[in-house]
Amino acid sequence: MRITATLLLVAMAGLFGFALHFEDSHPAWPWVLAFSEAAMVGGLADWFAVTALFRHPLGLPIPHTAIIPTNKDRIADSMAGFLRQNFLTPLVVARRMREVNVARAAGEFLVQQREGEAGRLRAGVIQLAVDLLQSLDPDRLGNQVKAGLARQIEKVEVSPLLGKMLDAAIADQRHRPLVDGMIRWTGETLEANEDMVRAMIQNRANAVLRWTGLDERLANSVLDGLYRLLAEVLVDPGHPLRGKLEAGLAGLAADLQADPAMRAKVEQLKNDLLSNPAVGDWWMGIWERLRLGLIDMARDPNGALGGQFGQALKELGETLKADPALQLQINRLVRRTVVGIASRHGEQIVRLVSETVKGWDAQTITTRIERAVGRDLQFIRINGTLVGGLVGLAIHALTLVV
Template sequence: MAEDAARAVALRKMRVLATSLLILAAIIFLLVHLLTDMTGVWGFVARASEAAMIGAIADWFAVTALFRHPMGLPIPHTAIIPRKKDTLGASMAHFVAANFLQAETVSTKIRTAELTRRAGDWLIAPRNQDVVVRRAGQGLEYVLARVDDEAIADLTRNVLVPKLVSTRKSPALGMLIREIVDEGAHHHLVDLIVGEAHAWLSENPQVIDDIVQQKSPDWAPRFVNDVVSNRLRREVLEWTAEVRDDRFHRARQALDAWLVEVSQDLRGNTPLSERAEKVLDDLLTQDGVVDAVLEIWSSLKRLLRAAVLDEDGPVHARVRALLTEAAERMRTDRAFASEMDERIATTAGDLVESFGPELASVISDTIAGWDAKEASDRIELYVGRDLQYIRINGTVIGALVGVAIHALTLVLPAG
């Protein structure tokens, strides 16, 4: 990776710098001993270069011993990371779990991060909404493409139908009917049926004439049948018109009362509920049920795919509108944002408290999966550059200590 390559270059540069300081100290030490009498200032230079070399070599040994045997010599207590990588990995995982993956630490950070508001700021941008909608569509398309029709058939045949057959359905049906009546959702169906009946009778008056003709005795005069037919037709049309136009018509109220009674019977252990169970079970065990479910699934899948692919369609527009509404609330409703942040913080804290050690075990498991050299090289790649400062500081501090010791020897009286 480019990032690792950049780290390797930086590590090499720091190694060269630290080694160059050691070489510089050695050259100064040699020149002072060869070309001067090491008195006066040269004494300070000699002791400084000598101590600098000692410090540089000692720290080079310490840093190198972490990752490998110095100069390839199997000196005890060197190559610490290759030999102890599993122990170090376990210790690091425990350290992270004990000090970072704690409920209070994580939840406090989340509370102060204002995640909900920041998410709203991000989501309000149209391009980000497009990303969310597109990714959601891609996810749905991925799921739809991988759900096999045969799997749906098997699920229906072996799971759904047996489960429905073994479960009492009439109470749920009774509750559904009662809910429909309470909400008045059936009025539209009644309007449609009564309206169509009125229109059909208006356009087909001969139907009533034929019924009267069939039911009347043979000796009845024709004009009597005509009178009865006209009167009956007029009454039926008036009655259907009244039912159609009056939402509080007695027929509608009677229908509502009957539906309520049916819903109550279905929810109890009554003959009606038993008959309903038998009818529903017979319907569910028909061979055509699986085919019907597959047809519904195929139609639903086509509709969903069409909605997903049509980026300018109503589904995408509706989703974007919902995202905009949600984003505005996250940004402006402080009480809502605070509540959401608190829920996220609490949930994250609970999850970390429960699964913190397992999450931290990723560190130890990953390091355990590396071989010794790979572990040493990767860790050195990330921390080796900073460790080279130890060598540099050792060289500089060593030189200063050498100067201080030499000065002290000059001040102290000779023995």
């Protein structure tokens, strides 16, 4: 476009010379002369103005030319100030964010994706997760997570918490499966060690019982009585022994909350567990299996993280589109976050813009601005040439009338 504007200016200069030579040969030539003369003046003036923005015309150090390279630091500060005052103020950002339904837009994007786009999005997110899990040092991350969990657990006094949980379970009758389990476990343990119990009873029987064979009957009676007792306790909610078990649980709940000695024992047990290397090794094993399992699932295109991930994204999008309450919450969160960033970091952002522009050399900033708006500036030159010619015709007409 610069070549076009320059050729038009050269053409007007040539036309001016041609019209000047034949001015007296025909009545039309004075009109051509007036048009070309004014067009040449207008084109030259606009060429000078456009060129003066970026460099010295013809290399001459004329004052107030090469405006952009000479004033690039001031331009940088002005751009930063304009950005700060008109775009990064909390009021402007908040007003603009109120007009944007971020949650609904995200939902529509997730729902309306074509199959290929959905696959690329899913693959991109999954690959990002895999790369993240692989790039992190598993031992270091596992130790950091373990240390973080340990610090949080150390801050919590476990005993009162356990006591309240047990109290709540007893109040809601949710302790009964625990009691039933204890009774069943006792019966199973007794059955598994029946031979040992028989031997203990027989060894403690006197010689007369052993000589008469009554020791075997005694052992059978004891075992049968124990089995019958456990069965009765298991099926009868009002059995006295069950009541004693429940009373013991209630007492344990009270001691966990109020007994200093019990609370100290529980805290000591907790600290011993946290400091036990075996617990640390157990956690590291769990963490490594979890990490490798997540990587394997993510790589499997038909797995939970692969084949179903796209469907999960689509369902998330449908929820975002259809739930105004969720949209309101997400939009409010996004708005507060963006406004907070503008409020807290607005100065750093505009300073970054200013310092970046100031860091460019004069040639760089001139080239970038000229590349961005140069085409429009060349149209200004063309328009100036043509408008100047029309003004020349108007002036020539006025001189003839007057």
